Amino acid sequence: MDLDNQDNLPLNGEEQPKEQLIRVTGMYKDWFLDYASYVILERAVPAVEDGFKPVHRRIMHSMKDLDDGRYNKVANIVGHTMQYHPHGDASIGDAMVQIGQKDLLIDAQGNWGNILTGDRAAAPRYIEARLSKFALEVLFNPKLTEWQLSYDGRKKEPVNLPVRFPLLLAQGAEGIAVGLSTRILPHNFMELIDASIKHLKGKSFKLFPDFPTAGEADVTDYNDGMRGGRVRIRAKISQYDKNTLAITEIPYGTTTTTLIESILKANDKGKIKIKKIEDNTAENVEILIYLPPNISPDKTIDALYAFTTCENSISPLGCVIIDNKPVFLGVTEILKRSTDHTLSLLKQDLEIRLDEFEEQWHFASLERIFIENRIYRDIEEQETWEGVIKAIDEGLKPHIGHLKRAITEEDIVRLTEIRIKRISKFDIDKAQQKIEALEEEIAKVKHHLDHLVDYAVSYFERLKKEYGAGKERKTDLRLFDDIEASKVAMRNTKLYVNRNEGFIGTSLKKDEFVTDCSDIDDIIVFTGDGKMMVTKVDAKTFVGKDIIHVAVFKKKDKRTIYNLVYRDGKNGSSYIKRFAVTSITRDREYDVTQGKKDSKILYFSANPNGEAEVVTVYLRQVGSIKKLRFEVDFADMLIKGRNVKGNIVTKYAVKKIELKEEGVSTLKPRRIWFDDSVKRLNVDERGELLGEFKGEDRLLIITQNGVAKTIKPELTTRFDDEIIVLEKWVPKKPISAIYWEAEKEKYYVKRFLIENPDKDELFIGDHEKSFLELVSTDYIPQAELVFTKARGKDQRANEVVNLEEFISVKGIKALGNQLTTEKLKQINLLDPVPYEPEVVPTEELEVKDEETVESNTPNLAEGEIRKSSQGESQTKLFDE
Numbered sequence: 001m002d003l004d005n006q007d008n009l010p011l012n013g014e015e016q017p018k019e020q021l022i023r024v025t026g027m028y029k030d031w032f033l034d035y036a037s038y039v040i041l042e043r044a045v046p047a048v049e050d051g052f053k054p055v056h057r058r059i060m061h062s063m064k065d066l067d068d069g070r071y072n073k074v075a076n077i078v079g080h081t082m083q084y085h086p087h088g089d090a091s092i093g094d095a096m097v098q099i100g101q102k103d104l105l106i107d108a109q110g111n112w113g114n115i116l117t118g119d120r121a122a123a124p125r126y127i128e129a130r131l132s133k134f135a136l137e138v139l140f141n142p143k144l145t146e147w148q149l150s151y152d153g154r155k156k157e158p159v160n161l162p163v164r165f166p167l168l169l170a171q172g173a174e175g176i177a178v179g180l181s182t183r184i185l186p187h188n189f190m191e192l193i194d195a196s197i198k199h200l201k202g203k204s205f206k207l208f209p210d211f212p213t214a215g216e217a218d219v220t221d222y223n224d225g226m227r228g229g230r231v232r233i234r235a236k237i238s239q240y241d242k243n244t245l246a247i248t249e250i251p252y253g254t255t256t257t258t259l260i261e262s263i264l265k266a267n268d269k270g271k272i273k274i275k276k277i278e279d280n281t282a283e284n285v286e287i288l289i290y291l292p293p294n295i296s297p298d299k300t301i302d303a304l305y306a307f308t309t310c311e312n313s314i315s316p317l318g319c320v321i322i323d324n325k326p327v328f329l330g331v332t333e334i335l336k337r338s339t340d341h342t343l344s345l346l347k348q349d350l351e352i353r354l355d356e357f358e359e360q361w362h363f364a365s366l367e368r369i370f371i372e373n374r375i376y377r378d379i380e381e382q383e384t385w386e387g388v389i390k391a392i393d394e395g396l397k398p399h400i401g402h403l404k405r406a407i408t409e410e411d412i413v414r415l416t417e418i419r420i421k422r423i424s425k426f427d428i429d430k431a432q433q434k435i436e437a438l439e440e441e442i443a444k445v446k447h448h449l450d451h452l453v454d455y456a457v458s459y460f461e462r463l464k465k466e467y468g469a470g471k472e473r474k475t476d477l478r479l480f481d482d483i484e485a486s487k488v489a490m491r492n493t494k495l496y497v498n499r500n501e502g503f504i505g506t507s508l509k510k511d512e513f514v515t516d517c518s519d520i521d522d523i524i525v526f527t528g529d530g531k532m533m534v535t536k537v538d539a540k541t542f543v544g545k546d547i548i549h550v551a552v553f554k555k556k557d558k559r560t561i562y563n564l565v566y567r568d569g570k571n572g573s574s575y576i577k578r579f580a581v582t583s584i585t586r587d588r589e590y591d592v593t594q595g596k597k598d599s600k601i602l603y604f605s606a607n608p609n610g611e612a613e614v615v616t617v618y619l620r621q622v623g624s625i626k627k628l629r630f631e632v633d634f635a636d637m638l639i640k641g642r643n644v645k646g647n648i649v650t651k652y653a654v655k656k657i658e659l660k661e662e663g664v665s666t667l668k669p670r671r672i673w674f675d676d677s678v679k680r681l682n683v684d685e686r687g688e689l690l691g692e693f694k695g696e697d698r699l700l701i702i703t704q705n706g707v708a709k710t711i712k713p714e715l716t717t718r719f720d721d722e723i724i725v726l727e728k729w730v731p732k733k734p735i736s737a738i739y740w741e742a743e744k745e746k747y748y749v750k751r752f753l754i755e756n757p758d759k760d761e762l763f764i765g766d767h768e769k770s771f772l773e774l775v776s777t778d779y780i781p782q783a784e785l786v787f788t789k790a791r792g793k794d795q796r797a798n799e800v801v802n803l804e805e806f807i808s809v810k811g812i813k814a815l816g817n818q819l820t821t822e823k824l825k826q827i828n829l830l831d832p833v834p835y836e837p838e839v840v841p842t843e844e845l846e847v848k849d850e851e852t853v854e855s856n857t858p859n860l861a862e863g864e865i866r867k868s869s870q871g872e873s874q875t876k877l878f879d880e
Helices: 003-008 027-044 054-066 074-079 089-101 131-140 167-171 188-201 258-269 297-307 331-373 375-379 387-401 409-416 420-424 428-450 452-467
Strands: 106-108 128-131 147-151 156-161 171-177 179-185 217-218 231-233 236-241 246-251 276-279 286-292 311-315 319-322 323-329 493-498 503-505 512-517 521-526 531-538 547-555 563-569 574-580 600-607 611-619 627-635 648-651 654-665 668-675 680-682 688-695 701-704 705-712 723-728 737-739 746-752 771-776 782-787 799-802 825-832
Touching: 027 054, 027 171, 054 074, 054 089, 054 128, 054 156, 074 089, 074 128, 089 106, 106 236, 128 131, 131 452, 167 188, 167 331, 179 319, 188 331, 188 452, 231 258, 246 297, 258 286, 258 297, 286 680, 297 375, 297 705, 323 531, 323 799, 331 409, 331 428, 375 387, 428 452, 493 547, 512 521, 512 547, 547 600, 563 611, 600 611, 600 654, 688 723, 701 746, 723 771, 771 825
Parallel strands: none
Antiparallel strands: 106 128, 147 156, 171 179, 217 231, 231 311, 236 246, 246 286, 276 286, 319 323, 493 503, 493 512, 521 531, 521 547, 563 574, 563 600, 574 648, 611 627, 611 654, 668 680, 668 688, 701 705, 701 723, 737 746, 737 771, 782 799, 782 825
């Protein structure tokens, strides 16, 4: 039997039909390719020449067809566009609203929706539109337009509009096609013109997005708008008052509605904590967020960026149609192509105008010759049309030597069409003036053609002058600081511990409460046998029995120092050590002892600012031990690595260890910098060094509106552009200010100290027109007064005022002394007088540095603690 063909064996005496595999090819394959090509070329991706998708181009062409200077109903424009666009009225209406909301090409009237709130436009029958003056100037020129038949062959439509402006980058474009997409972000009108001018002049330029919703953008990774780039965008959030935040600008791609929904969702999940939210948006965005008492506004702002759509990320992708093919380009190349195309169109326009002027000059010259030399009389005796043409041709020949081209029969026919009335009223002088005016125009056009780049530059400059009003940049470009979600998440859950059984978690509500935490925190745990672990917050996690310490773990935290004494093995010596935990592998078990069996922690403390306490060690009475109690000061120990063995406390059995005296920090003061690019404090040596700060030190802040305050230097604090003084606060150092008192219309000087460090103090007049002229925190500042020249008097010489001598230190609410009775032109702050403040010696603790030591630290005598030997290398741990 042929097993290979057994499927075809007879069944009941009949042969079974063979199965046939039919491949679906041909028209299905072609149809899909045709569909994909159609979507890419005719629907989703804009052309690089004019920046339009077909639907937008057809809308503009229809509006030009209907243009009579008056508004048209949008429904009428949509219906007219359907003669060119083979799709429904809804898609055309939506596309038209998108153009109108960009406020560049369409002069809109009525309710066109709101890009800020997401409200839709009214129905097309209720709203009206006409082309803007800008659109009429840069979009249309029938003489430069290439035409094609519309989809039904009844009309002609432009292949591309002769756009003489980088419109694609000004409006941006988004589209999803078959197998590809495009997302070109909008750019600033003025900056595009400036970039075009730079390109024409052969200079380099850079372009960055500018969004109609304003907000803030970090374009560090923009990558010229190409694949792989990224733009981070944020809402503009400020502190309205002590317990209120105000959102006044929103990220591109969001609306106030979606933004508020994301905030409420984050609040419901416990990521942020708000009391209520109000949307007062009308013409401008105003969302007020009310915070509960004791909630940090700065931390809440960071949390809004971390957990809501107040911060988004956009990935641009510059895909355009070139020669009927999709091509990926960066915004620099798109602008260069657009500018070069504009230059080409301007050249074509000049050449057309030159031809027209030369034709006008040619016929005006012929007309003058024809009438001035009475050649029209030569045709009176002619009986045939050919004779008329020949007579005129013969009559013109003696007078045409200066013409720029030969005379054609068409020229002669035009001469025969001149009316007798016009011949009778012909004025030779006016005719000559017209010819001369045409010659001037011809010379001007030729000059522009010879200096085409200069002509294009002046064209762009005119566009900027005529249409640039109100088109300044809306989106602020700045660097964003990276916000760690774990640091700004609200503590929305509670952590519990069962020390004996070794469980921690948020569901152990019957056990011991540890702390509030967030559901994205890490937790650090120490157990009595010397094990340490860091694990994620969860409902219930086993970490090891005999838990002695549980806390929220802060990554890269160099200031939390752990002090401990442990017994090495069952009967081994006791050791003392101090260390920080800065980096770990989550859920991995670490030994803080030497790992011997039956090792035990005898004393443990966690110190958030490196405190070093004094403890009393009690020994067991074994043999002939004489000294059963002695004290150990952790301040005598260096801060070392987590794995070091430590220094010997005693080789005898320890009965117990008790705390005798609370300690103070042994860490160096933190060195803090201010990074102006992101307006944040840091300890990473970025920006300007503000100084070294101990626990009680504060920052002095003075703003342009005349408010002075001090704050603790928290790294989460946000600063705005109004700050004019930011430095370490010296409480006894006076602040000097010169301000304009609007009620008295005079300049005043005052010197004062901060009286209430925890309160914002206004130190200038509260009149709305009062303003701060200058402020100084120098001990002896000097100001130069430049006087206004009085009428009929000599110019008074500039005067230098020593402010320390001018006025004594008074209260912050004092008015101060009048600066001068003369009118001032300018006040300049000069270099201060040198001053050496008195240095009061203070007794300071010795600052400890981290030291890397061998694990086999030598034994010490009973009760003795000493530092590691000189041969061991030392490295600093806390430079900040």
